[in-house]
Amino acid sequence: MITEFLPLFLMVLLALGLALSLLKIAEYFGPHQPSAIKQSPYESGQDPVGSARDRYSVKFYLVAMIFIVFDVELVFLxxxxxxxxxxxxxxxxxxxxxxxxxxxxIVILVVGLLYDVKKGGLDWD
Structure with missing residues (x-):
């Protein structure tokens, strides 16, 4: 039974070995000149503002969930x-x-969207 899967195991081992060896070779031979500017966070060419640990508003998550729900329902079309x-x-x-x-x-989708707009689910205030 295990002999049937031997070629698969060998191929996985070969792929992992190749990937890891290429990463180590690139790390060893690649340029490595760290500096304070290279180590600083990069946010679209602007200096980062505030802490990365700040909490998001619940409104952000609600809008994201509404987007996902309507996006998934649109896929059914x-x-x-x-x-x-x-x-x-x-x-x-x-x-x-x-x-x-x-x-x-579609009527059910529109009614849900109108309800959400009426309740202020899409307001950013």
Whole structure:
């Protein structure tokens, strides 16, 4: 049983050995001239302001979660858009039923977004 996986184990060992050896070779032969400027944090060409340990507002996390929820729900529209042509070709009520389902889905999304806007979930104040 283990002999079946021997080539896989050898390949993993070879890959790890190559990766580690290339890292060590680059560390040994590469240029290394540390200075205070090179060791300082870099934030888009500007000096960092404040501590890296500052707490973020809960509002930041709420907006991030709202973005993720709507982004994931928007991903559900792609399979429908791709398969809509097959609904049209099927004829009958398939295309109309498909439009009804996706219309209901979009209405639910819009209602959720309006509720969030009304509650101030997207305000940065």
């Amino acid at each position: 792609y399979p429908w858009a791709v398969s809509y042509r097959t609904f049209l070709e099927a004829g009958g009520g398939a295309a109309l039923a498909s439009l009804g389902v996706i219309g209901t889905f």
